[in-house]
Amino acid sequence: MRKEQIYMRTFVHIILAFGAITMIAPFIWMLSTSLKSLNEVFVFPPTLFGESLRWNNYLQISDRFPFSIFFLNSMKIAVLVTAGQLFTCSLGGYSFARLKFPGRDIIFLLYLATLMIPYFVIVIPIFIMMRSFGWVDTHYALIVPGLFSAFGTFLMKQFFLTIPRELEDAAKIDGCTPFGIYRRIFLPLSKPALAALGIFTFMWSWNDFLAPLIFLNTITKRTIPLGLAVMQGLYSTDWPSLMAASVLSVMPIIIVFLCAQEFFVKGITLSGLKA
Amino acid sequence: MVTRPLRRKLKKRKVKGIAYNEVLWGYLFLLPNIVGVFSFIFFPLVIALGLSFFKWDILTPSVFFGLKNYIKIFQDITFLKVFRNTIYYVAGTVPLGIFIALIFAVALNRASRLIKLYRAIYFLPVVCSMIAVAIVWQWIYNPEFGFLNFVLSFIGIKGPKWLSSTQWAMPALIIVSIWKGLGFNIVIFLAGLQGIPDVYYEAARIDGASAWNQFWRITLPLLSSTTFFITVISVISSFQIFDQVFIMTDGGPARSTSVIVHYLYQNAFLYFKMGYASAMGCILFAAILSVTLIQVWRAKTWVHYGI
Incomplete structure (x- = not known):
C-alpha cells in the first residue's frame, strides 16, 4: 500500500512537471527570441541566449x-x-x-x-x-x-x-x-x-x-x-x-x-x- | 431569521405601497441591460436572418434573393470544405482538450501543496491574447529554426513542415487551441473535483477499491455535470475559431485550415457579399444550436446531477 502510494505520487508529479514545462516553454522561447539579433535567430540548433541580451529590440520596435x-x-x-x-x-x-x-x-x-x-x-x-x-x-x-x-x-x-x-x-x-x-x-x-x-x-x-x-x-x-x-x-x-x-x-x-x-x-x- | 407574522406583514406592505412595486422595479432594473442585449444581440440576429435572403454588396441597393444564398452555399465547394475543416477542428480539439484537462485536474487535486503554483502556470496561456499566442506558436512551428522540431529532433523525429503542410497545419492549430484552453478547463474540473466529498473515497478505500476503480466509479460519475458543462461551452467556442487561423495560416495552405468563420469573414469584409456571409452565419448558428440541443438531450443518459 505504502509503496503504491509513493509510485502514484511520483507519477502524479512527473505528469504535472511535464505539463508545467509545456505551458512555460513557449513563453521562454518568446522571451529568448525577443532578446536576440536577427542572425542569431536563424541558427540550428537554437540557443537560449544570443551573444548578448539585446534589450534594444524593445526600443527599436516603437x-x-x-x-x-x-x-x-x-x-x-x-x-x-x-x-x-x-x-x-x-x-x-x-x-x-x-x-x-x-x-x-x-x-x-x-x-x-x-x-x-x-x-x-x-x-x-x-x-x-x-x-x-x-x-x-x-x-x-x-x-x-x-x-x-x-x-x-x-x-x-x-x-x-x-x-x-x-x-x-x-x-x-x-x-x-x-x-x-x-x-x-x-x-x-x-x-x-x-x-x-x-x-x-x-x-x-x-x-x-x-x-x-x-x-x-x-x-x-x-x-x-x-x-x-x-x-x-x-x-x-x-x-x-x-x-x-x-x-x-x-x-x-x-x-x-x-x-x-x-x-x-x-x-x-x-x-x-x-x- | 424572519418569523411568519413578519413575512405576512411584509406582504401587506407590498400590496399597499408603490415604493415596493416589484414588477415596476423589476423592469426598471433590467432596462439598461435589456436595451443593450436587444439592440446588440437580438435585433442584429433578426437582421442577419433577413439579410441572408438578400444579395447585397453594401454600396448598391440590396436585391431580394429568396433562398438562393442558401442554395448557392450548399453548392459552394469551398464552403463544404471549410465546413468539413471546422468539424475536423471541433472533433480534434474538444474531446482531446477535455481528456487532457481531466488528467491534469485529477493529478493537481492530489498535489495539495503545489496546487496554486501549478494552477497559475497552467492558467497563464488562458489570460494571454490569442494573437500573441498565435504569433509565438507560428515561430515555434517554424520547420527549420522552430522550437518544436528542435525538441522532436532530440527523440530522433524529423518534424513535419507544420503550418505549410496541408496535412499538419490543422493538427498544429488544434495543438495551440488545446494548449491555450487547457488551464480554463482544468480550473473548472478542479472546482468540480473539490465538490466531491471525501467520504465517498474513504468508503471505497475501506472496501478495498483500487485507485482506478475509485476514479472510474466515483470521480467520473460525480464529475459528469462538470464534464457536460465544459463540453457544451468548448463546442460552442470551437465552432467559432478564427484568431489562430487568421494569424497563423490565413486559411492555407490550399484552404486546408480555412474554417466557417474565416470564410465568412472573407465573404463579408473582403468580397463584400453581405447576404451570402449572413446566410453562412445563420448556418453556423443552426449548427451550434443543433449540436448543443443534441448534447442537452443526450445528457440525460450520462450526466448525474446532485450528490
Missing part, C-alpha cells in the same frame, strides 16, 4: 509597434466596457434573482440562449448599424455594444441567489426600496463576484481581436492585439521584433493575472458550477 498608444487605447476601451458591464449586469442579475415580474423566466431563458449566438452572425448587422451611426473607425463601435452582456447578467444572478433572503427581509420591513436593498445589501456582499466579473470582462475586452479588426482602421486607434496582428502581417519574418512586441502585449494582462489570480479562478467556478 515606430512599428507604438506600444504606449495601443496600450492606452486598449486600456480606455477595457475600463469603460468593464465599468458598464458591472453596472448593467449587477442590476439585471438582481432583477432576475430577486424581483418577480411577468415574463421574467422567459426573458432569462432568452438571455441564456444568446450565449450560443456566434459573434460572427451578428457582426454584419452591427457593422451596418455602426456605419449608419458614423461610428466605424471610432472606439464607440467597440465600447457601446460591450456595455451589456448576457453572460455577466447570468453570472451575477447566480451569485445573488446564494445571498440569504433573511438579510433583505429586515430591510424590507424598514421600508427599504429594491434599489436600496441592491445598493446597501447586495452590492457590498458581492464584492468577490463583482471582482470576478470585472476581471473577466476586462480580459475579454483587452484580448478581443475580431471587433477591432472589423471596426478600426487608423493606426492611432488600434488596440494591442490589432496592432500586433498588423505588425505580424507587415514584418512576418522579423522574429526578434515580433517576439518583443508579443512580450510587451501579454505583459500587462499577466501582471493583472498574477495580482488577482483568485478572482480569475472564482469567476470561472462561479459560472461553471451552478450552470
Whole structure:
C-alpha cells in the first residue's frame, strides 16, 4: 500500500512537471527570441541566449509597434466596457434573482440562449448599424455594444441567489426600496463576484481581436492585439521584433493575472458550477 | 431569521405601497441591460436572418434573393470544405482538450501543496491574447529554426513542415487551441473535483477499491455535470475559431485550415457579399444550436446531477 502510494505520487508529479514545462516553454522561447539579433535567430540548433541580451529590440520596435498608444487605447476601451458591464449586469442579475415580474423566466431563458449566438452572425448587422451611426473607425463601435452582456447578467444572478433572503427581509420591513436593498445589501456582499466579473470582462475586452479588426482602421486607434496582428502581417519574418512586441502585449494582462489570480479562478467556478 | 407574522406583514406592505412595486422595479432594473442585449444581440440576429435572403454588396441597393444564398452555399465547394475543416477542428480539439484537462485536474487535486503554483502556470496561456499566442506558436512551428522540431529532433523525429503542410497545419492549430484552453478547463474540473466529498473515497478505500476503480466509479460519475458543462461551452467556442487561423495560416495552405468563420469573414469584409456571409452565419448558428440541443438531450443518459 505504502509503496503504491509513493509510485502514484511520483507519477502524479512527473505528469504535472511535464505539463508545467509545456505551458512555460513557449513563453521562454518568446522571451529568448525577443532578446536576440536577427542572425542569431536563424541558427540550428537554437540557443537560449544570443551573444548578448539585446534589450534594444524593445526600443527599436516603437515606430512599428507604438506600444504606449495601443496600450492606452486598449486600456480606455477595457475600463469603460468593464465599468458598464458591472453596472448593467449587477442590476439585471438582481432583477432576475430577486424581483418577480411577468415574463421574467422567459426573458432569462432568452438571455441564456444568446450565449450560443456566434459573434460572427451578428457582426454584419452591427457593422451596418455602426456605419449608419458614423461610428466605424471610432472606439464607440467597440465600447457601446460591450456595455451589456448576457453572460455577466447570468453570472451575477447566480451569485445573488446564494445571498440569504433573511438579510433583505429586515430591510424590507424598514421600508427599504429594491434599489436600496441592491445598493446597501447586495452590492457590498458581492464584492468577490463583482471582482470576478470585472476581471473577466476586462480580459475579454483587452484580448478581443475580431471587433477591432472589423471596426478600426487608423493606426492611432488600434488596440494591442490589432496592432500586433498588423505588425505580424507587415514584418512576418522579423522574429526578434515580433517576439518583443508579443512580450510587451501579454505583459500587462499577466501582471493583472498574477495580482488577482483568485478572482480569475472564482469567476470561472462561479459560472461553471451552478450552470 | 424572519418569523411568519413578519413575512405576512411584509406582504401587506407590498400590496399597499408603490415604493415596493416589484414588477415596476423589476423592469426598471433590467432596462439598461435589456436595451443593450436587444439592440446588440437580438435585433442584429433578426437582421442577419433577413439579410441572408438578400444579395447585397453594401454600396448598391440590396436585391431580394429568396433562398438562393442558401442554395448557392450548399453548392459552394469551398464552403463544404471549410465546413468539413471546422468539424475536423471541433472533433480534434474538444474531446482531446477535455481528456487532457481531466488528467491534469485529477493529478493537481492530489498535489495539495503545489496546487496554486501549478494552477497559475497552467492558467497563464488562458489570460494571454490569442494573437500573441498565435504569433509565438507560428515561430515555434517554424520547420527549420522552430522550437518544436528542435525538441522532436532530440527523440530522433524529423518534424513535419507544420503550418505549410496541408496535412499538419490543422493538427498544429488544434495543438495551440488545446494548449491555450487547457488551464480554463482544468480550473473548472478542479472546482468540480473539490465538490466531491471525501467520504465517498474513504468508503471505497475501506472496501478495498483500487485507485482506478475509485476514479472510474466515483470521480467520473460525480464529475459528469462538470464534464457536460465544459463540453457544451468548448463546442460552442470551437465552432467559432478564427484568431489562430487568421494569424497563423490565413486559411492555407490550399484552404486546408480555412474554417466557417474565416470564410465568412472573407465573404463579408473582403468580397463584400453581405447576404451570402449572413446566410453562412445563420448556418453556423443552426449548427451550434443543433449540436448543443443534441448534447442537452443526450445528457440525460450520462450526466448525474446532485450528490
